[in-house]
Amino acid sequence: MTNNQGASMTHRDTKKSECPGCGAEIQFEHPGKPGFIPYEVYEKRLKEGKEIICQRCFKLKNYGMFTSEADEDQIMDFLMKVLKKFKNVMYVFDVFDFEGTFRPEIIELLEKNNVIFVANKFDTLPKTVGANQLKQWLIKRINVPNAQIYITSTKNRFGISKLKKDLERLTGSILVLGVTNVGKSSILKSITESSVTVSPYPGTTIGLVEHKIGKLKIFDAPGIVVGDRMIELFDPECQSKILAKGEVTRKTFKPYPEEMIFIGGLCKLNAVYVPDETLRPIFQIYAPENVAFHKTKNENFINNYSKYFGKVLVPPCGKFDVSILNFKEEEIVVDENQELSISGFCWINVKRGPVKFKLTLPQDVNVYVREALMQPKRKFNKI
Structure with missing residues (x-):
């Protein structure tokens, strides 16, 4: 091993950072796994002061290519531990797939939390369904007293300004939860203008990704895989289609x-x-x-x-x-x-x-x- 190689290995052992796109810890040893980036690329971008994102996020961001899947069991263990640290939670679900993404078993875990409900992808519903009609339907279905419900669409920015304005009034921190592919990352990119990786593939976020809006810190968690949705039977590329x-x-x-x-x-x-x-x-x-x-x-x-x-x-x-x-x-x-x-x-x-x-x-x-x-x-x- 040369001196330069030794220096690189030392740097690898001591330098800790996370990918701003997906939240995975940057690593150099396991290609195809979350957080991987070739060390030479990492070192070059570090010296040039450029954004450092993992290879997975780079390919998603620039070429729409999906290179690895997150471990479902690890994600659930991770979420159970993280949930204990947050008092405030923003729960995002897909209004088109309400039954598949609004999960009573998850809501039960949030009984002691302050929860904001975000009904996303309003643009996918037929135009004959108005926001007031949808909200009345959701109130009955959610069945949580005095529930805070926001109806949003990142595609046409419906409801995004109101959600952003109300979040800017808050302080402290909030955890964002949701089943895979409900659009959590897209919402956060819309309201924070961050560089988070947004893709149509499930499991894009595989760690906590931190954002900030006003005095509020927002943490995006990995998408939850529930195992009883038809879409989950297909490979990630087919799902995105x-x-x-x-x-x-x-x-x-x-x-x-x-x-x-x-x-x-x-x-x-x-x-x-x-x-x-x-x-x-x-x-x-x-x-x-x-x-x-x-x-x-x-x-x-x-x-x-x-x-x-x-x-x-x-x-x-x-x-x-x-x-x-x-x-x-x-x-x-x-x-x-x-x-x-x-x-x-x-x-x-x-x-x-x-x-x-x-x-x-x-x-x-x-x-x-x-x-x-x-x-x-x-x-x-x-x-």
Whole structure:
């Protein structure tokens, strides 16, 4: 080992820093792992006084490339320890995937905290859903007395100014929590103008990333992986493709009893009108724009649907080993004032019902029946 190599190793052992993009501790020994940066690049950027971000964040920021995934167990252990240190919490969830991202089990852990609720991605909802209508619906669903609820969209900056203004009045520190891909980092970049890495990939934040607004320190925590959302079954690249990036698509169905409807490749349903099976039910499916719908009564297609993955049926986005999944069948009756929500994927609004849905989908994916968000036009009181 040369003297220069010895000096470098000493520097590596003593110098501690974190990537400002994702919060991971900078390291030089394990390529592909969070926080890695080639030491020569680190040393050069340090001498030049340039921003030092890990290789993972650099590739995300400049090329949209995802190079490593965070360890889920480590993240949960980390979060449980961190949560004890914060009195104030900002809980961010995705309004399109409410059931998948607003988690009662997490809310239970926050009973002793002061919680601000941020309902993000408002732009993904149909334009017929107004903010006041959504807020009344959320108040019932959240069911927390005097809950502070902010409705936001970083895409069109809806609600961002109000959230920023109210946070600027606070002092001390606040922890930001949320399930993967609810847009926590995007919100913080919008209100703090920081250099945090923002990407459509899950698990981008893998440590606490500190921001500041006024006299308030804001700490962004890693996204929580819950394991019961359809989107989590796909690889990170596919997830980024099918995430709702704008107003979701809506398709109306009026199927015959013998027809099967595929939503992507891993969810299929049959539907009948309960009062009279000679009449056809009517319902609308809301899903991200890159999720494909396919209605058929072709037995060959139904029995060999995996051949169409990545083509007629998306997601999956390409080849996918369907044999690794266990599937379940559920029969659920949904009335006209209700919706069927498939966690991390889509929701179905009934127009003529009740409708009995026969669903086939992966075993771990949760399905919910909820009060309909899409209601006939009516007056809403301002809140």
